[in-house]
Amino acid sequence: MSSERGGREIELQVGDEVLKVRSGERLIDICEHHQTCIMFSCRAASCGTCAIVVEQGMENLSPVEGLEAIVVEEVSEGRPNVRLACQVRILGSASIRPLT
Numbered sequence: 001m002s003s004e005r006g007g008r009e010i011e012l013q014v015g016d017e018v019l020k021v022r023s024g025e026r027l028i029d030i031c032e033h034h035q036t037c038i039m040f041s042c043r044a045a046s047c048g049t050c051a052i053v054v055e056q057g058m059e060n061l062s063p064v065e066g067l068e069a070i071v072v073e074e075v076s077e078g079r080p081n082v083r084l085a086c087q088v089r090i091l092g093s094a095s096i097r098p099l100t
C-alpha cells in the first residue's frame, strides 16, 4: 500500500513501541513525529546524539554514506549495527533502540 506521504506502510519498533510508518521516511522525522525517546540535535551527522542500535532489519535501512560512517565509528565504540537516526531512511520493517 502507498500514499501521498511516501511508500508502503511498514512496522518500525522503537524500544518497546511499534510504529506504523511509510517506507522511505527519515528515522529522525519518524521519531520526532511520534515523540519517541530518540534524542537529536544537529540533524547533520555531526553531533552523534541521535545514535541508535539496529536490533533487527539492518538490511532494510538506507546505506551508510559520507559523514555518517565517520561519526558512527566515533560513537559506537566498536558496537555493531550502530547508525545515526538523522541519516537513516527506513525502507522496510526494523527494530531499533537508542544507543545509550
Ligand code: FES
Binding pocket: 039, 040, 041, 042, 043, 044, 045, 046, 047, 048, 049, 050, 051, 071, 084, 085, 086, 087
Ligand atoms: S542529530 Fe546530530 S548526528 Fe544526528
